[in-house]
Amino acid sequence: MKIRVIVVDDEPLARLAVKVRLARRGAFELVGEFGDGPSAYEGIVALKPDLVFVDVEMPGKTGLDVLAALPPAQRPMAILLTAYDSFAVQAFELAALDYLLKPVDDERLDEALDRAQQAYPYRGRGRAAASTMPAVRSFSVRIGSRTVLVPVADVERIEADGDYATLHANGKTWMVRERLRNLAMQLDPRQFHRVHRSSIVRLDMIAELRSLTNRDALLRLRDGSVLRASRSYMPALAEALRHLDEQPE
Structure with a gap:
């Protein structure tokens, strides 16, 4: 559609x-x-x-x-x-x-x-x-001659690093050769949201949202990490958080 x-x-x-x-x-x-x-x-x-x-x-x-x-x-x-x-x-x-x-x-x-x-x-x-939107289930990460599959369900946040992106999953970090914008389009938006030009976060990892005077926000994640959410992403993020309990089938 x-x-x-x-x-x-x-x-x-x-x-x-x-x-x-x-x-x-x-x-x-x-x-x-x-x-x-x-x-x-x-x-x-x-x-x-x-x-x-x-x-x-x-x-x-x-x-x-x-x-x-x-x-x-x-x-x-x-x-x-x-x-x-x-x-x-x-x-x-x-x-x-x-x-x-x-x-x-x-x-x-x-x-x-x-x-x-x-x-x-x-x-x-x-x-x-x-529910019909396709979403990737795992990321393929090259480590030397090996290919490691990192389940999307384990990913807590993703941060941009030039032409690469860093996956944070279960206390480990993995580097993938993919721009953040491309990754955002592969993920289920009911579970993941881009909150800044340089970061994507899994919605159920957000423990606290604190508004700033310039309409940006600080997000505290369940692992203790703190991310900045840009004001231009806040309307879509707020809408997503309101529907967080509507789990995908």
């Missing part, structure tokens, strides 16, 4: 830039585009997308106005598009997954889409689709 997307921006070229990049990601399907707030509101209500890219500053009804006018239960995942960073507080008050500064570069847009894929199983139709 694909993630259904609407793009809202009063600039046709800005909509085109998002659509071209979106077409490269097979997990997403564009179902509509709108150039102003009132038509965007009607389109969201009618089409019920899973995700909306919405420009903050539009004539008349702004992107924030459109989202705020929707009841929370009907509000899709949102990624805000803006030329300024002064809308961060409103973005997170509306539980937006991310906000991207224009002009949007490919890496940042890919990060935002990755975040949407992680959050999708906890939103509406995504929950029903979650």
Whole structure:
């Protein structure tokens, strides 16, 4: 099941830039585009997308106005598009997954889409689709001439190390030649979540979450480790923690 997307921006070229990049990601399907707030509101209500890219500053009804006018239960995942960073507080008050500064570069847009894929199983139709999402069961780790299989169930957290990633499992560390972004897409998002550009954590390892003044958070894990969770990952992480008891079949 694909993630259904609407793009809202009063600039046709800005909509085109998002659509071209979106077409490269097979997990997403564009179902509509709108150039102003009132038509965007009607389109969201009618089409019920899973995700909306919405420009903050539009004539008349702004992107924030459109989202705020929707009841929370009907509000899709949102990624805000803006030329300024002064809308961060409103973005997170509306539980937006991310906000991207224009002009949007490919890496940042890919990060935002990755975040949407992680959050999708906890939103509406995504929950029903979650049980069909493929997830890796073990990692193959090369140690000299040997190949060791590290069960995913044993992995507690994963940290980026350039083109490699370090697996922390049962008190041991294992190095795999894989970027963190690729690993995040292989793991079951009901069990693992990316909490920072440099780390992924198994949700049931989180013992305490402490909010910081800049809307980041500190996570204390059950093994005593402390990780920083970036504010841009917090909405999806909070949603995942709320559904932690919904174990995969």
